[in-house]
């Protein structure tokens with residue numbers, strides 16, 4: 001059993017754990033020389049905490065979006081429909097592409113409008129992500145859920161790495177959130193939020209609070225994305241076991257790097273390999289960093 005829960009707030013009631021949500025994969029549909037993706041930015045609601053409902057944003061769903069699967073050297077064409085009732089954008093984080101397809105703050109999609117960028121995937125195999133980058137509103141929209149993972153595959157990638165999505169190749173979108181008693185997620189309501197950045201006391205992994213995963217293979221590849229607004233993580237396993245980093249923001253590394261801790265700042269990605277014995281109980285935890293301010 002791989003627990004992914006007790007990072008910030010001590011939660012040792014293992015009965016309260018929930019199966020880790022694995023976002024759906026979307027490889028698009030091929031036509032007119034491109035893989036076509038339909039992405040709807042929409043409002044939704046989700047029950048993160050038992051008995052409470054939280055208003056959220058999502059892409060083709062209530063919270064977060066599908067994992068987009070691109071192939072190196074293919075052309076991808078997006079149909080991004082903004083159904084939020086407020087302006088937004090969608091930015092492909094880590095991609096080299098023409099400015100008009102970038103989805104930055106200058107490319108607002110007005111409410112009820114469609115944005116149709118297309119670009120060639122020139123990235124190497126690796127883990128990337130997409131998120132709202134709307135002017136003066138990116139933080140709040142991402143906090144509500146407008147983000148998702150992108151996985152790029154290429155012909156030269158090491159096929160000996162675990163690559164069965166959701167089985168031995170697991171996306172982990174790590175986010176911290178703060179819930180009110182009514183289940184809502186207030187954003188930037190405290191002085192320290194504005195000064196230090198928005199940090200929460202509850203960790204979500206792929207939108208799951210206190211998640212657990214039972215590995216079906218001895219070797220797992222974890223694609224870790226820090227999708228938080230302000231928190232840097234210092235990740236490790238509860239028994240301090242060794243693991244191997246095989247990928248970073250720039251794609252796969254030339255050789256695995258042996259680690260016991262992995263620091264991941266906001267928006268960074270890392271792919272790690274970790275081995276488990278059948279039935280072992282291990283928790284991936286955030287080991288507190290020394291304070292950066294006196």
Ligand SMILES: [Cu+2]
Pocket residue numbers: 091093094131267
């Ligand atoms: Cu970004």
